[in-house]
Amino acid sequence: MKPFSIDERTLPPLFDVGAVWTILWQRRMTVLASTFLVLLLTVAYLAVAKPSYTATASIMIDPRDSHATNLNSVLPGIGNDSAAIASQVFVIESRDLLMKVFESEKIESDPEFSGGGLLSLIGLGGRAPTKDEIFKRFQRNVTVERAGLTYVIDINFVSRYSDKAARIANAIVSRYKTGLSGERETANSDVNSILADKIGGLQKNVSDSEHEVAEFKVTHKILDASAGGTLQSQIDKLTDQLIAARSDADQAKDKYSQALAAGTSPAGLAKLSEILSSEATVKLRENYNQRASDLANYEAMYQPRHPMIKRLRSELDRMQGLMAVEAQRITQELKAKSDLAAQTVVTLQAKLDALRQQLEGSDVAQVQLRRLEARAQAARAVLDDFLKRAEETSQMQGLQLQEARVISSAAPPVQPTWPKPLLLLPVSALLGLIIGCGLALLRGLKSRREGDPTPPLRSRLQQVEPQKESIQEKGRSEPAPISFGEYHLPSVTGVGAYSSIRAMRRRFFQAGNEAFSRDVLQLMRRIIHHLTEHPKPYVLLMSSLHTPLSARLAGAMVGIGLQQAEQNVLVVEFGNQPGLEAPARSGNGVFISGASGLHTVVYNVAAERSSISRQHLTIDDILAGAGAYDFVLLMAPSLVGEDWEPALFAEADLMLFALSPTEDMSEVDNMLRQRLDADQIGRSATLVIAREPAGAAESQMVQAIRPTGDGERGDRIAARR
Structure with missing residues (x-):
């Protein structure tokens, strides 16, 4: 069976604010003590902690190249893409660059970084840190960050002394700029050396090629074309x-x-x-x-x-x-x-x-001559390119500007960056308050006095539902059918159950009829509550005492309500019942009712009598093809009629008897006790079906709810949309 949709507004809250507040108020001393203790520890930390200062130097990586001449640089600029700028952050944080600053500033002998640590402070000695450990301490105090997606990079250094923090931050910037300049100058020098070595060999190749061309012309008596002699x-x-x-x-x-x-x-x-x-x-x-x-x-x-x-x-x-x-x-x-x-x-x-x-x-000689001339011309072109590039690189010495420009040198900070009393004190107070509240909730409520052992929640429930417990005790002594209340259904002009069922279905889906839908779903919850869990399908029986039409309308209301609760419903009708207007069908095929919109099957009992005995038709025969449904709703004949078969209908999970408002409940109870046994009465329920007067507005509905388990008629509660 699919999970039944329950309105969560009727359930108790998952988090009871009042109960939590009661615990916190009773344990307020625990909360205050925890908060005071954390504040005291924070003040002690502020008293003994040494302040640290952070100096920041900012540089801007300018990707634009300055073109003082038309010469191309051997080593181009860093570039203007985001990855190139972000890569410079890792260059500044690299071990090689920081190691040069570490050595130039003599950090290895600085007591701030070369101290022995906590053991040396308390007089227990300890080994001296190595150079690598001192460098790692120094490296942890350096942070390099890019300012968003800009070309600006911030170099931060943390130290216990403000002037030292500014000095080392500026030293890192200076070393980075020097490295950039050195890279370009080194690249120019390397290229000049390579070009000088290659130019000598190229000049020799050009000279040999031209000499070979001249000798070939003399040997084969080939004159110059410009002289007109060829x-x-x-x-x-x-x-x-x-x-x-x-x-x-x-x-x-x-x-x-x-x-x-x-x-x-x-x-x-x-x-x-x-x-x-x-x-x-x-x-x-x-x-x-x-x-x-x-x-x-x-x-x-x-x-x-x-x-x-x-x-x-x-x-x-x-x-x-x-x-x-x-x-x-x-x-x-x-x-x-x-x-x-x-x-x-x-x-x-x-x-x-x-x-x-x-x-x-002379064609062969001409071909060979052209080959020699082409080789000489190619060697001459390569030599010209090398000579031009060598001259350019020699002139580029000292003309290439740096891309990194200092926009803000590090200055000694005035205020320490840590510790911050204005931040630590409120945070510690909040942390102590949270810890105190957690301890208070773990301890729970204080022990109640011996004269009042009943918990407050249970006593409130006992005050709210005394009548329900008395009704349940009464139900255990004498079985009685459950009352599901009274429901007013819409009526239409004319006679016929199908017209009324169509009007009822329209009311479910029309705007402004939320009260009617809510009341019907409440009826579904009562039905589900009185069912015993077992594999699907669940069998609900709908019958009456005198008026079959009331049972038909009540069955349609229950079926539509279960369908709205996302349940698969099969309605089983018996075609020989008078006054039910069942459509004449051959066989037991399932169809969708045009009035209720529910899956319906009709058993023509008259046809069954002509072929087999009525005792052969059992509830198992009806449920043989209903495995795909969650509920099977049997539209049984009247309880006092001749067609009532106890063997066929006695196995229903719940029997619902639709009554008219004029029927006496005491008479109904007596009749049920006469026709049903105690177990069947325990699985029985009654509901009163009243139809609105013909021509009344469909937007009005009255529902009277009867207390569960009471033999008397419940007070009627009028609900008007």
Whole structure:
């Protein structure tokens, strides 16, 4: 079974402040004595303790590099990332740096650190500390802290003397700065030595490479390209000339072809004048045009046989002959130029072929020469880099500034850092008070007087619940059903249990009905309280004496309440009961009721009678498939009806009988004693179900609670939301 949800507001408090205060008040002398004792010890400590002073020096790590020149530093700055700054804290705390300060300040002979300790103070002697032990004492007094996420580092030193604390803190800062400067100067010197050794070898390599190139050129008769004597340079020049000659030849050939196409006619001569400009051609064309114009004018004025017309025609014929001769001359001139350009191309091509044949023989030498020249050039570039870097590092001596800058030198402190009376006295008083309270609580309350042996809490409980104990004593003598009180359930217009159950379920989930839900959960606690622990499921029986509808409503209320308490509930109905409006179903399949929302199964007893005997249906048959549920709620018939079967319902863990407000409790008790035995009556309870008048507001509810175990009707307590 799942743990039942109990309202913790009904439980007693886990911590009783009143009881604690009573103990502390009774043991107040113990508390005061403890506080006074701790204060006394603190005052004694302040009287004998030697004061210690803490001096602090602050430095700032500036990650910015000062660029006085464009030269790159051999050893760059510390850096601006958080890890680099934090690493400087460990550098300052390192053994090597502190050992140098330890030796320079002669801490080994300082009595503050080289003393024999407590044994020497009390006169018992003891061995002298070693140098390593003295250094560890000195190291414990040094603390280096970074100020948050800044570039500032604080160096603290603790000593019994204020001037000594300031002096040693400043000595640590000075040693750290000296170390930073020495690192850069040492790095420059080391790099200069390495570069000087390498430069000599590089110079020799460059000299040998250049000498080898010169000898190779002389041996293979390879001239300098800048003088224009190499075969490749001649081939390049001749190639350019050949390209220009081919272009000229193509142009001359095109002009000659155009001249041939133009012919010797006057129109062709006009085209030739565009190809090759000539003054004679221009004059001939002008004269021909003038004669042709005059002939056209005279032909319009005179007859064709007129002498003037004959003369003009004769002159035109002569001009055409001259123009044909000039056209032939121009064509021959263009042909001569075309032939000359072609011959030039052939000559240049022959020269180029000859040079290329010579170049093919010297390719191997050229390849080897280029390899030698590349090696010499590479050696020269490396030498130049080394010479430049050597000059830079030599000039960087003394120019690199320190990254660590002192922003606050340590000064002798005025007030000691320990002990602090203003801190120790309040803390000791509080500590003594806590110790005293603890001792008082361990001792507990003082012994009570012999005339009052009853503890206060028990006497209060006896005063509060005298009636409950008397009721329980009465219940042991004569068994009687338990009364779970009276509950007013909502009513709706019309008749039917399903409508009322739906209204009841809505009331559980509507805002403003917390009182109703709380009362139902209180009923669940009473039910759980009267159950005997055993493996699930628990069987609850819901029945009535006269009105089956009251039992149906009470069963739905109990089932919904258990479901709200996070319990898995199965409702078992019997389909042959009159007035319960059970849905007609075939078989015993589990379904979810549309009214209550609970898992429900219906046993049609009428069908069972036709197949097997009713005695075969037992509680084990019903619980065979209910292993997954925490509670099984049996909706049994009326106790006084014919369908009541003692063998089937007698094994229920708790029998709940729903009554109407008009039923007499004495009559109910008598009827239960007649039909049930003593054990069943001990596992029985009654609750009164009253329905609100039809049309009443659903926001009102009245509950009357009856004291448990009393045979009389309890006082009704009205609860209105």
